[in-house]
Amino acid sequence: MIELDPSGLPALARWFPVGQPGVAALAEHVLATGNGRWWADRPEAPRVVAVSCGDRAVLRGDAQGLPLAAGRAVFSRAEAREWMVYVKGAPPLPVRVPRGVAVRRLNAEDAPALAGVAPEASWIHATWGGPHGLAESGAAWGAFRRGRLLAVACTYLLGSRYEDVAVHAEPGHRGEHLALACVSALCGDIAGRGRTPSWSCSRHDRTGRLLAWQAGFRLRQEYVHDAL
Structure with a gap:
């Protein structure tokens, strides 16, 4: 796979779904924010196109178009x-x-407060290019005590119809309902923008599933994806 020049993105965007919840909004997010990378098996008339941002990637097309060695490796x-x-x-x-x-x-x-969250939570701002990008986006709510960020909820993927939500609570503050308070406030903002909040998580993430239910989310679909 080769990385593509951003000038070709409008044409490539037609490869991906529009107005869908969850990770399906990834391509729309990359187009809207400029954060992310595009890939294809060849620059002209590609058979396979991929888009990546943060810890997410979506591949579309005929995987048989990948070189045999590359396909096997992936x-x-x-x-x-x-x-x-x-x-x-x-x-x-x-x-x-x-x-x-x-x-x-x-x-x-x-x-700075967002950059100071636990190192394992740095993924929370990855789809916005880092803590400054997310802080400036207007797409995040946080719970603060004396200037310290204890929990944060944000739009992780910004789609045309849906905004996929992510949330993190700092260790030691996960029983204080701060995450739920942040998610609830964020959802109000998303609705005010004329979009619908969505939530994506692993079937085995019981904490995430419970929080989603408490915040008013209801199951739309289940599927299997490949994680590398």
Whole structure:
């Protein structure tokens, strides 16, 4: 696979679905934000096209078009995983945040706080090009105490009809309902933009599935994808 010049993106975008929830919104997000990379098996008349952003990638076309060695190298490492896509369909459960915690929309000045979350949570801002990109996007809500970011919910993938949501709560603050408060506020923003919130997670992510239900998301579809 070779990386493609961004000038050809409008034509390549037709390879991917439009107005779909979950990871299906990946191509729309890359087009809208400029964050991500495009790939194809050849520059002219490609048979296989892929788009990647953060820790997500979507491949479209005839995989037989991949060179045999490359195809074997990729798919031999693939692990099938069950994935679930939820769509907002009910009000969230009521939540009271602890005293001294403020839940608000992030702005550019919050980039350092966002960069300071636990290292294993750096994926939360990967689809926006880093903490500054997400903080400036207006697409994230956080729970703060004395300037420290304890939980954050954001639009992980920005589609034309759906915005796929991601959330992280810092260790030691995962029983305080801060994640739910952030997700609920974010969903209000998404609805105000005329879009519908969606939620994607592994079938085995019981914590994520429970939080999705508490926030008013209901299951739309299940499928199997390949993880590398």
